[in-house]
Amino acid sequence: MSSLRELGELEIIRILEQTVWRSPRTVVGFGDDISAVRLANGNLAVLKTDMLVGSTDIPPGMTVRQAARKAVVASVSDMAAKGVRPVAGLVALGLPAKLTKKDVLDIAAGLCDASREYAFPIVGGDTNESEDLTMTVALFGTAMKEHLVLRKGARTGDVVAVTGEFGSTSAGLKSLLEMNRNPKQLPGALYEAVFKPHAQLDMGLKLAASGALTASIDSSDGLAWSLHELSVASRVGILIETIPTTTAARDFGEKYGYDASELALYGGEEYHLVVTVKRDKFNLARRVSRGRLKRIGTVTRDFSGVRISQQGRQTEIPRKGWEHFKR
Amino acid sequence: MSSLRELGELEIIRILEQTVWRSPRTVVGFGDDISAVRLANGNLAVLKTDMLVGSTDIPPGMTVRQAARKAVVASVSDMAAKGVRPVAGLVALGLPAKLTKKDVLDIAAGLCDASREYAFPIVGGDTNESEDLTMTVALFGTAMKEHLVLRKGARTGDVVAVTGEFGSTSAGLKSLLEMNRNPKQLPGALYEAVFKPHAQLDMGLKLAASGALTASIDSSDGLAWSLHELSVASRVGILIETIPTTTAARDFGEKYGYDASELALYGGEEYHLVVTVKRDKFNLARRVSRGRLKRIGTVTRDFSGVRISQQGRQTEIPRKGWEHFKR
Numbered sequence A, B: 001m002s003s004l005r006e007l008g009e010l011e012i013i014r015i016l017e018q019t020v021w022r023s024p025r026t027v028v029g030f031g032d033d034i035s036a037v038r039l040a041n042g043n044l045a046v047l048k049t050d051m052l053v054g055s056t057d058i059p060p061g062m063t064v065r066q067a068a069r070k071a072v073v074a075s076v077s078d079m080a081a082k083g084v085r086p087v088a089g090l091v092a093l094g095l096p097a098k099l100t101k102k103d104v105l106d107i108a109a110g111l112c113d114a115s116r117e118y119a120f121p122i123v124g125g126d127t128n129e130s131e132d133l134t135m136t137v138a139l140f141g142t143a144m145k146e147h148l149v150l151r152k153g154a155r156t157g158d159v160v161a162v163t164g165e166f167g168s169t170s171a172g173l174k175s176l177l178e179m180n181r182n183p184k185q186l187p188g189a190l191y192e193a194v195f196k197p198h199a200q201l202d203m204g205l206k207l208a209a210s211g212a213l214t215a216s217i218d219s220s221d222g223l224a225w226s227l228h229e230l231s232v233a234s235r236v237g238i239l240i241e242t243i244p245t246t247t248a249a250r251d252f253g254e255k256y257g258y259d260a261s262e263l264a265l266y267g268g269e270e271y272h273l274v275v276t277v278k279r280d281k282f283n284l285a286r287r288v289s290r291g292r293l294k295r296i297g298t299v300t301r302d303f304s305g306v307r308i309s310q311q312g313r314q315t316e317i318p319r320k321g322w323e324h325f326k327r
Helices: A004-019 A064-082 A101-117 A168-177 A188-195 A201-210 A223-234 A247-256 A260-265 A279-288 B004-019 B064-082 B101-117 B168-177 B188-195 B201-210 B223-234 B247-256 B260-265 B279-288
Strands: A026-028 A035-038 A044-053 A086-095 A122-129 A134-143 A159-162 A213-218 A237-240 A273-277 A294-300 A305-310 A313-316 B026-028 B035-038 B044-053 B086-095 B122-129 B134-143 B159-162 B213-218 B237-240 B273-277 B294-300 B305-310 B313-316
Touching: A004 B086, A004 B101, A004 B122, A026 B122, A035 B086, A035 B122, A044 A064, A044 B086, A044 B122, A044 B134, A064 A086, A064 A101, A064 A134, A064 A201, A064 A213, A086 A101, A086 B004, A086 B035, A086 B044, A086 B134, A101 A122, A101 B004, A122 B004, A122 B026, A122 B035, A122 B044, A134 B044, A134 B086, A134 B134, A159 A223, A159 A279, A168 A188, A168 A247, A168 A260, A188 A247, A201 A213, A201 A273, A201 A279, A213 A223, A223 A237, A223 A260, A223 A273, A223 A305, A247 A260, A273 A279, B044 B064, B064 B086, B064 B101, B064 B134, B064 B201, B064 B213, B086 B101, B101 B122, B159 B223, B159 B279, B168 B188, B168 B247, B168 B260, B188 B247, B201 B213, B201 B273, B201 B279, B213 B223, B223 B237, B223 B260, B223 B273, B223 B305, B247 B260, B273 B279
Parallel strands: A086 A122, A237 A305, B086 B122, B237 B305
Antiparallel strands: A026 A035, A035 A044, A044 A134, A086 A134, A159 A273, A159 A294, A213 A273, A237 A294, A305 A313, B026 B035, B035 B044, B044 B134, B086 B134, B159 B273, B159 B294, B213 B273, B237 B294, B305 B313
16 A cells, blocks of 8 residues: 555545545536635635644744744735635634643734735634644635636637746745755845735736636745646646846856756745736736736747747746755 | 643634634634634635644544544534534545555545535545644535524523433443443443534534524533533523433443433434524524424523523522543
8 A cells, every 4th residue: 555655636636536436516626726616696616725744844942932923824825816806714723732821822913914904804713732833724705706816727829927036935945945944044035025915815806807818836846847837727838938046046146056947946935926828918907016026937838838038049948846844 | 830731722712813813804704613704795715724633532442434534523513513514524634654545545435424414525635644644624615694593592481402312322421431332332322422422413404594592502522511502602691401321321221320310411423413593593493303302491680601490499500511531
């Protein structure tokens, strides 16, 4: 019998997907960032759950308040990528017995931080004692089917674009995990990226409402991984021309001998949106994003997978994702 | 600083409730069996999350398939008590590395068992490696505000009633936990109660739709606890006249020296509904339940809390709940 580690998360999700009972009401099941079911009035209920596990998802130096906030941000980011505003959230907490009342107050404060930031209430939850600190967030929103932007939908000729520059989070995590830096020693931009990440909710809502997007995903598992997911779900190839990196990632790379593009491609926990845009609507989308949307490549039928074009040569970008903090 | 065990689950929920951001859309927040927010069309989105932790919520001898089914049943039972049909569910799994592929297949099968039984799809989820086996279910449904039956709402003169007889689950759990019985040695009725519990979904929907109920809760934390919750939420007293016990609980009690009424009152993980009914609609409610609704007492203003009347004397029923399996 294969062990869970050999099996891997994707295979576990595949088993669930293939075993569970299907309903004709299900519009989006397992395999996208969110799930969606049809309501009686024709609209969709959009649902998302995401579990944060202390031992693997909380980097050293992160407070429980920051971790609780991040648990919500991660789920909001998935809703943002689909163009769906969260209406309400639930949280189930697994709490180790050694936690104190102050920890609980801090967790509640962190949940509240995110809830205010993204303007939806956390309306209920459950708590249990458990070995690991876990925070499982479930979000609910509604959408019209024609407004929901899925991973599938990218077509030949579409522009591939992103809502920000990459690499700060992996530079920050490398500083903390491999170089054992104290969080206070981190440059401000790296600290912010790791400890106070933001979901692109307004951006996602505006872009989806513009009608310019054909597919979308967030970059929480890394830019390369997200591009591969779009490529597989849409059955297209993606040719990248440029990888936007942050100044902070480039500075870090130069100082410590890392390639900033590698930091950008194979990072994770970085909550930008990776979208494909109808060619004739790219200017509209860019305007809607107030200039923050950056073209990084095009959708093609010439190959499958993800490649980068540099100095006239095309190279494969491997399907590598972010590894968790501790295993 | 008080430790979590001193703090207790109720206090943790109270902290969350008092800290999180409130929205005018919130119709039911923390403190009832479910939460509810108002949708644009005036209907309510009803949300529920419930976390099952392997070390405390899975009795010895229960298979992972049965545990996964039970994780869903527990949440369905809360929706049932409010008269809400689940439309879709999510599941977040925390999986210890030692689990095998067969375990994952069994978990998926158990989720599927419950999903078919209660006719709603599980449309998405998340999986993570964790120390404990945890299964966190989130359910979504819709309701009209006037049809939602809350814990508050019981009024003087209402009939207190239940949808079944009690005690089999605690007798079964005592056999397993205190007497170290092999599950196969259990009488059939006790085995079924512990390993294959059922949520009273059809019953809950029918009773709520009849308009006869004024308040409702499920009995998952024990009959006594549920009665106290109704009493506190509705600010009324409850006078119990009789405690319906199962034949199996009485047999077990006689054989091993337990009081069947105690088993019934202070058990738990038993998924009946405990409701208050308008006096002039009790016959209607009983008809709707096909005779399964049993009158056990009345709502009163003469005292607060819960009392039982036996041989002309009233005795307090203490607010004791079910203790988890292992601590």
